[in-house]
Amino acid sequence: MELYEFLTQEKKRKKSNFMNLDSNIPENGPRDVDYQWPDVPKKRIALVFLIVLIGSFIFNLSIGEMLDNQVKTALTAIPNCSLGFSDLSYHLLPPKIVVNNPTIPDKCIGSTGHHLFLDKMELFFRGLSIVPFGPMILLSTKYKENEINLHVTLAPKEQVINIQDTNLDISTLPLPNGPLQNFSGKLNIRALLKIVKGNLQKTEMVIKSNNFKILPQTIGFFSIPFLNLQTLNLNGELQGTSKLVINSLTFGEAELSQLRGEVKGNIVFDPKNALKSSLDLEIEVKFTDEFREHLGFVENLIKGEGIRPDSGGFYSFKLRGILASPKVSP
Numbered sequence: 001m002e003l004y005e006f007l008t009q010e011k012k013r014k015k016s017n018f019m020n021l022d023s024n025i026p027e028n029g030p031r032d033v034d035y036q037w038p039d040v041p042k043k044r045i046a047l048v049f050l051i052v053l054i055g056s057f058i059f060n061l062s063i064g065e066m067l068d069n070q071v072k073t074a075l076t077a078i079p080n081c082s083l084g085f086s087d088l089s090y091h092l093l094p095p096k097i098v099v100n101n102p103t104i105p106d107k108c109i110g111s112t113g114h115h116l117f118l119d120k121m122e123l124f125f126r127g128l129s130i131v132p133f134g135p136m137i138l139l140s141t142k143y144k145e146n147e148i149n150l151h152v153t154l155a156p157k158e159q160v161i162n163i164q165d166t167n168l169d170i171s172t173l174p175l176p177n178g179p180l181q182n183f184s185g186k187l188n189i190r191a192l193l194k195i196v197k198g199n200l201q202k203t204e205m206v207i208k209s210n211n212f213k214i215l216p217q218t219i220g221f222f223s224i225p226f227l228n229l230q231t232l233n234l235n236g237e238l239q240g241t242s243k244l245v246i247n248s249l250t251f252g253e254a255e256l257s258q259l260r261g262e263v264k265g266n267i268v269f270d271p272k273n274a275l276k277s278s279l280d281l282e283i284e285v286k287f288t289d290e291f292r293e294h295l296g297f298v299e300n301l302i303k304g305e306g307i308r309p310d311s312g313g314f315y316s317f318k319l320r321g322i323l324a325s326p327k328v329s330p
Contacts, residue, residue: 081108097123114174129153144172161193182215203238225294261285275324286314
Protein backbone atom coordinates (compact mmCIF):
# COMPACT_ATOMS: atom_id res chain seq x y z
CA MET A 1 0.00 0.00 0.00
CA GLU A 2 2.79 2.41 0.84
CA LEU A 3 4.43 1.79 -2.56
CA TYR A 4 1.10 2.36 -4.34
CA GLU A 5 0.51 5.66 -2.49
CA PHE A 6 4.08 6.81 -3.29
CA LEU A 7 3.66 6.16 -7.02
CA THR A 8 0.27 7.93 -7.05
CA GLN A 9 1.68 11.03 -5.39
CA GLU A 10 4.68 11.08 -7.78
CA LYS A 11 2.36 10.92 -10.75
CA LYS A 12 0.29 13.88 -9.41
CA ARG A 13 3.47 15.90 -8.79
CA LYS A 14 4.74 15.46 -12.38
CA LYS A 15 1.35 16.44 -13.78
CA SER A 16 1.34 19.57 -11.60
CA ASN A 17 4.86 20.55 -12.83
CA PHE A 18 3.78 20.09 -16.44
CA MET A 19 0.74 22.36 -15.92
CA ASN A 20 2.94 25.00 -14.28
CA LEU A 21 5.34 24.85 -17.27
CA ASP A 22 2.51 25.58 -19.67
CA SER A 23 1.32 28.49 -17.56
CA ASN A 24 4.77 30.14 -17.79
CA ILE A 25 4.65 30.41 -21.62
CA PRO A 26 3.59 33.90 -22.76
CA GLU A 27 0.37 34.25 -24.70
CA ASN A 28 2.20 35.54 -27.77
CA GLY A 29 4.58 32.56 -27.91
CA PRO A 30 8.02 31.79 -26.50
CA ARG A 31 10.47 34.47 -25.50
CA ASP A 32 12.73 36.06 -28.12
CA VAL A 33 16.25 34.65 -28.31
CA ASP A 34 19.27 36.84 -28.92
CA TYR A 35 21.23 35.28 -31.80
CA GLN A 36 23.96 37.94 -31.98
CA TRP A 37 27.64 36.95 -31.75
CA PRO A 38 29.21 37.56 -28.37
CA ASP A 39 31.32 40.66 -28.10
CA VAL A 40 34.88 39.41 -28.89
CA PRO A 41 37.76 41.90 -28.77
CA LYS A 42 39.03 42.82 -32.26
CA LYS A 43 42.64 42.31 -31.18
CA ARG A 44 41.90 38.67 -30.33
CA ILE A 45 40.26 38.09 -33.74
CA ALA A 46 43.25 39.64 -35.53
CA LEU A 47 45.67 37.49 -33.51
CA VAL A 48 43.79 34.25 -34.34
CA PHE A 49 43.64 35.21 -38.04
CA LEU A 50 47.39 35.92 -38.09
CA ILE A 51 48.20 32.57 -36.46
CA VAL A 52 46.03 30.68 -38.97
CA LEU A 53 47.60 32.57 -41.89
CA ILE A 54 51.18 31.83 -40.79
CA GLY A 55 50.34 28.18 -40.03
CA SER A 56 48.74 27.69 -43.44
CA PHE A 57 51.73 29.24 -45.20
CA ILE A 58 54.21 26.99 -43.37
CA PHE A 59 52.02 23.90 -43.95
CA ASN A 60 51.58 24.56 -47.69
CA LEU A 61 55.26 25.38 -48.09
CA SER A 62 56.37 22.08 -46.55
CA ILE A 63 53.73 20.12 -48.49
CA GLY A 64 54.78 21.82 -51.74
CA GLU A 65 58.44 20.97 -51.18
CA MET A 66 57.51 17.39 -50.33
CA LEU A 67 55.37 17.07 -53.49
CA ASP A 68 58.15 18.57 -55.59
CA ASN A 69 60.63 16.01 -54.27
CA GLN A 70 58.21 13.07 -54.65
CA VAL A 71 57.22 13.96 -58.21
CA LYS A 72 60.77 14.67 -59.35
CA THR A 73 61.94 11.38 -57.83
CA ALA A 74 59.17 9.45 -59.58
CA LEU A 75 59.85 11.07 -62.98
CA THR A 76 63.58 10.34 -62.80
CA ALA A 77 63.43 6.94 -61.06
CA ILE A 78 64.03 4.66 -64.08
CA PRO A 79 67.69 4.42 -65.18
CA ASN A 80 68.28 5.54 -68.80
CA CYS A 81 64.65 6.71 -68.91
CA SER A 82 64.68 9.91 -66.89
CA LEU A 83 61.83 12.18 -67.97
CA GLY A 84 62.68 15.80 -68.55
CA PHE A 85 60.34 18.75 -67.91
CA SER A 86 60.45 22.50 -67.56
CA ASP A 87 58.61 22.97 -64.25
CA LEU A 88 55.77 21.83 -62.01
CA SER A 89 52.59 23.72 -61.17
CA TYR A 90 49.82 23.07 -58.65
CA HIS A 91 46.08 23.61 -58.96
CA LEU A 92 43.36 23.46 -56.30
CA LEU A 93 40.21 23.09 -58.47
CA PRO A 94 40.43 20.25 -59.22
CA PRO A 95 43.44 19.31 -57.05
CA LYS A 96 46.25 18.29 -59.41
CA ILE A 97 49.92 18.64 -60.26
CA VAL A 98 50.84 19.67 -63.81
CA VAL A 99 54.18 18.65 -65.31
CA ASN A 100 54.88 21.21 -68.01
CA ASN A 101 56.67 20.35 -71.27
CA PRO A 102 57.64 16.76 -70.36
CA THR A 103 60.03 14.89 -72.65
CA ILE A 104 60.25 11.08 -72.83
CA PRO A 105 63.72 10.06 -74.10
CA ASP A 106 64.10 7.70 -77.06
CA LYS A 107 65.77 5.12 -74.79
CA CYS A 108 62.47 4.64 -72.94
CA ILE A 109 60.76 3.29 -76.05
CA GLY A 110 63.81 1.87 -77.83
CA SER A 111 63.36 4.18 -80.81
CA THR A 112 66.68 5.85 -81.62
CA GLY A 113 66.36 9.55 -82.33
CA HIS A 114 62.62 9.72 -81.64
CA HIS A 115 61.89 11.51 -78.38
CA LEU A 116 58.31 12.09 -77.26
CA PHE A 117 57.63 15.80 -76.70
CA LEU A 118 54.42 16.42 -74.77
CA ASP A 119 52.64 19.63 -73.89
CA LYS A 120 51.86 18.61 -70.31
CA MET A 121 51.08 15.74 -67.96
CA GLU A 122 48.43 16.07 -65.26
CA LEU A 123 48.68 14.12 -61.99
CA PHE A 124 45.58 13.54 -59.85
CA PHE A 125 45.66 11.96 -56.37
CA ARG A 126 43.41 8.86 -56.23
CA GLY A 127 43.86 7.56 -52.67
CA LEU A 128 46.16 4.98 -51.07
CA SER A 129 47.11 1.50 -52.25
CA ILE A 130 47.55 -1.32 -49.72
CA VAL A 131 49.75 -3.65 -51.84
CA PRO A 132 52.15 -2.10 -52.58
CA PHE A 133 51.56 0.57 -49.94
CA GLY A 134 51.71 4.08 -51.29
CA PRO A 135 49.75 6.90 -52.92
CA MET A 136 47.86 6.20 -56.16
CA ILE A 137 48.17 8.79 -58.91
CA LEU A 138 46.23 9.16 -62.15
CA LEU A 139 48.59 10.44 -64.84
CA SER A 140 46.78 11.92 -67.82
CA THR A 141 48.39 13.21 -71.01
CA LYS A 142 47.85 13.53 -74.76
CA TYR A 143 50.09 12.81 -77.75
CA LYS A 144 48.92 13.55 -81.29
CA GLU A 145 45.22 13.02 -80.51
CA ASN A 146 46.00 9.93 -78.41
CA GLU A 147 44.53 10.16 -74.90
CA ILE A 148 46.82 8.32 -72.45
CA ASN A 149 45.81 7.59 -68.84
CA LEU A 150 48.14 5.77 -66.46
CA HIS A 151 47.26 4.67 -62.93
CA VAL A 152 50.51 4.86 -60.95
CA THR A 153 51.22 3.57 -57.43
CA LEU A 154 54.30 5.14 -55.79
CA ALA A 155 55.64 2.79 -53.11
CA PRO A 156 58.99 3.44 -51.37
CA LYS A 157 60.93 0.76 -53.29
CA GLU A 158 58.72 0.05 -56.27
CA GLN A 159 56.26 1.65 -58.64
CA VAL A 160 53.33 -0.02 -60.37
CA ILE A 161 51.84 1.42 -63.58
CA ASN A 162 48.42 0.24 -64.70
CA ILE A 163 47.22 1.05 -68.22
CA GLN A 164 43.48 0.45 -68.62
CA ASP A 165 41.80 0.27 -72.04
CA THR A 166 43.90 2.91 -73.77
CA ASN A 167 43.33 3.36 -77.51
CA LEU A 168 46.28 4.44 -79.63
CA ASP A 169 46.72 5.14 -83.34
CA ILE A 170 49.91 3.20 -84.12
CA SER A 171 50.67 5.29 -87.20
CA THR A 172 51.26 8.36 -84.98
CA LEU A 173 53.67 6.69 -82.53
CA PRO A 174 57.45 6.19 -82.75
CA LEU A 175 58.12 2.45 -82.71
CA PRO A 176 60.98 0.48 -81.12
CA ASN A 177 63.93 -0.25 -83.36
CA GLY A 178 63.17 -3.29 -85.50
CA PRO A 179 62.94 -4.57 -89.07
CA LEU A 180 59.26 -3.63 -89.44
CA GLN A 181 58.46 0.04 -88.92
CA ASN A 182 55.41 0.98 -90.98
CA PHE A 183 52.00 0.02 -89.59
CA SER A 184 48.52 1.46 -89.38
CA GLY A 185 45.51 0.74 -87.21
CA LYS A 186 44.08 1.42 -83.77
CA LEU A 187 45.41 -0.54 -80.81
CA ASN A 188 43.55 -1.18 -77.56
CA ILE A 189 46.13 -1.64 -74.80
CA ARG A 190 45.87 -3.01 -71.28
CA ALA A 191 49.13 -3.40 -69.40
CA LEU A 192 50.64 -3.67 -65.92
CA LEU A 193 54.24 -2.52 -65.38
CA LYS A 194 56.26 -3.21 -62.24
CA ILE A 195 59.40 -1.16 -61.49
CA VAL A 196 61.58 -2.28 -58.57
CA LYS A 197 64.41 -0.07 -57.31
CA GLY A 198 64.41 1.88 -60.55
CA ASN A 199 64.54 -1.16 -62.85
CA LEU A 200 61.70 -2.35 -65.05
CA GLN A 201 61.08 -5.86 -63.73
CA LYS A 202 57.98 -7.08 -65.56
CA THR A 203 55.30 -5.89 -67.96
CA GLU A 204 52.10 -7.84 -68.53
CA MET A 205 50.17 -6.76 -71.63
CA VAL A 206 47.11 -7.44 -73.74
CA ILE A 207 47.00 -5.66 -77.11
CA LYS A 208 44.10 -5.92 -79.57
CA SER A 209 43.23 -4.44 -82.95
CA ASN A 210 40.49 -4.95 -85.51
CA ASN A 211 42.11 -2.95 -88.34
CA PHE A 212 45.82 -3.74 -88.16
CA LYS A 213 47.82 -3.37 -91.39
CA ILE A 214 51.48 -3.79 -92.36
CA LEU A 215 52.34 -1.08 -94.87
CA PRO A 216 54.72 -1.60 -97.85
CA GLN A 217 58.38 -1.48 -96.78
CA THR A 218 61.76 -3.04 -97.42
CA ILE A 219 63.70 -5.36 -95.10
CA GLY A 220 67.20 -5.92 -96.41
CA PHE A 221 66.78 -7.25 -99.95
CA PHE A 222 63.11 -8.13 -99.51
CA SER A 223 60.12 -5.96 -100.31
CA ILE A 224 57.18 -6.42 -97.98
CA PRO A 225 53.82 -5.74 -99.67
CA PHE A 226 50.75 -4.23 -98.08
CA LEU A 227 49.33 -6.85 -95.70
CA ASN A 228 45.85 -6.38 -94.29
CA LEU A 229 45.83 -8.58 -91.19
CA GLN A 230 42.70 -6.91 -89.76
CA THR A 231 42.62 -8.67 -86.38
CA LEU A 232 45.61 -8.75 -84.03
CA ASN A 233 45.56 -10.11 -80.46
CA LEU A 234 48.69 -10.24 -78.30
CA ASN A 235 48.82 -11.67 -74.79
CA GLY A 236 52.36 -11.50 -73.46
CA GLU A 237 54.86 -10.46 -70.85
CA LEU A 238 58.01 -8.40 -71.09
CA GLN A 239 60.60 -9.58 -68.57
CA GLY A 240 63.03 -6.79 -67.83
CA THR A 241 63.59 -4.70 -70.93
CA SER A 242 64.77 -7.36 -73.38
CA LYS A 243 62.86 -10.66 -73.15
CA LEU A 244 59.35 -10.85 -74.61
CA VAL A 245 57.33 -13.92 -73.65
CA ILE A 246 54.48 -14.41 -76.13
CA ASN A 247 51.73 -16.43 -74.53
CA SER A 248 49.60 -16.03 -77.63
CA LEU A 249 49.78 -13.83 -80.73
CA THR A 250 46.94 -14.41 -83.18
CA PHE A 251 46.46 -12.46 -86.39
CA GLY A 252 44.26 -12.53 -89.47
CA GLU A 253 41.27 -14.26 -87.87
CA ALA A 254 38.88 -12.54 -90.29
CA GLU A 255 38.18 -14.27 -93.62
CA LEU A 256 39.47 -11.32 -95.67
CA SER A 257 42.88 -11.29 -93.97
CA GLN A 258 45.86 -11.88 -96.24
CA LEU A 259 47.73 -13.85 -93.60
CA ARG A 260 46.37 -15.97 -90.75
CA GLY A 261 48.14 -17.66 -87.88
CA GLU A 262 49.27 -17.89 -84.26
CA VAL A 263 52.67 -17.44 -82.61
CA LYS A 264 53.93 -18.58 -79.19
CA GLY A 265 57.39 -18.44 -77.62
CA ASN A 266 60.14 -16.02 -76.69
CA ILE A 267 62.08 -13.17 -78.30
CA VAL A 268 65.22 -11.75 -76.67
CA PHE A 269 65.92 -8.31 -78.11
CA ASP A 270 69.42 -7.00 -78.82
CA PRO A 271 69.24 -3.26 -77.96
CA LYS A 272 72.22 -2.43 -80.17
CA ASN A 273 71.22 -4.43 -83.25
CA ALA A 274 67.62 -5.63 -83.64
CA LEU A 275 68.62 -8.10 -86.39
CA LYS A 276 70.69 -10.01 -83.81
CA SER A 277 67.68 -10.57 -81.55
CA SER A 278 67.25 -14.28 -80.78
CA LEU A 279 64.07 -16.22 -81.58
CA ASP A 280 62.49 -19.29 -80.02
CA LEU A 281 59.00 -19.46 -81.51
CA GLU A 282 56.30 -21.97 -82.37
CA ILE A 283 54.31 -20.81 -85.39
CA GLU A 284 51.11 -21.90 -87.09
CA VAL A 285 50.35 -20.00 -90.28
CA LYS A 286 48.19 -20.12 -93.41
CA PHE A 287 49.09 -18.25 -96.60
CA THR A 288 46.65 -16.75 -99.07
CA ASP A 289 47.18 -16.62 -102.84
CA GLU A 290 47.71 -12.87 -102.60
CA PHE A 291 50.51 -13.41 -100.08
CA ARG A 292 52.11 -16.08 -102.29
CA GLU A 293 52.25 -13.66 -105.21
CA HIS A 294 54.66 -11.39 -103.34
CA LEU A 295 56.35 -13.63 -100.76
CA GLY A 296 56.00 -17.12 -102.19
CA PHE A 297 59.61 -17.92 -101.21
CA VAL A 298 58.51 -18.01 -97.54
CA GLU A 299 56.22 -20.97 -98.18
CA ASN A 300 58.88 -22.65 -100.33
CA LEU A 301 61.39 -22.24 -97.49
CA ILE A 302 59.02 -23.98 -95.10
CA LYS A 303 58.31 -26.80 -97.56
CA GLY A 304 62.06 -27.20 -98.11
CA GLU A 305 62.35 -28.33 -94.48
CA GLY A 306 59.88 -31.16 -95.11
CA ILE A 307 56.95 -29.37 -93.53
CA ARG A 308 53.51 -29.90 -95.08
CA PRO A 309 50.22 -28.14 -94.40
CA ASP A 310 47.38 -29.82 -92.51
CA SER A 311 43.89 -30.35 -93.92
CA GLY A 312 43.02 -26.71 -93.18
CA GLY A 313 46.05 -25.36 -95.02
CA PHE A 314 48.02 -24.38 -91.87
CA TYR A 315 51.78 -24.97 -91.56
CA SER A 316 53.12 -25.73 -88.06
CA PHE A 317 56.85 -25.25 -87.43
CA LYS A 318 59.48 -23.82 -85.07
CA LEU A 319 61.56 -20.74 -85.75
CA ARG A 320 64.88 -20.40 -83.92
CA GLY A 321 68.17 -18.56 -84.27
CA ILE A 322 68.63 -14.82 -84.76
CA LEU A 323 66.30 -12.54 -86.65
CA ALA A 324 68.85 -11.94 -89.44
CA SER A 325 69.12 -15.67 -90.23
CA PRO A 326 66.31 -17.69 -88.62
CA LYS A 327 66.18 -21.48 -88.87
CA VAL A 328 62.97 -23.37 -89.61
CA SER A 329 62.37 -26.86 -88.19
CA PRO A 330 59.34 -29.17 -87.82
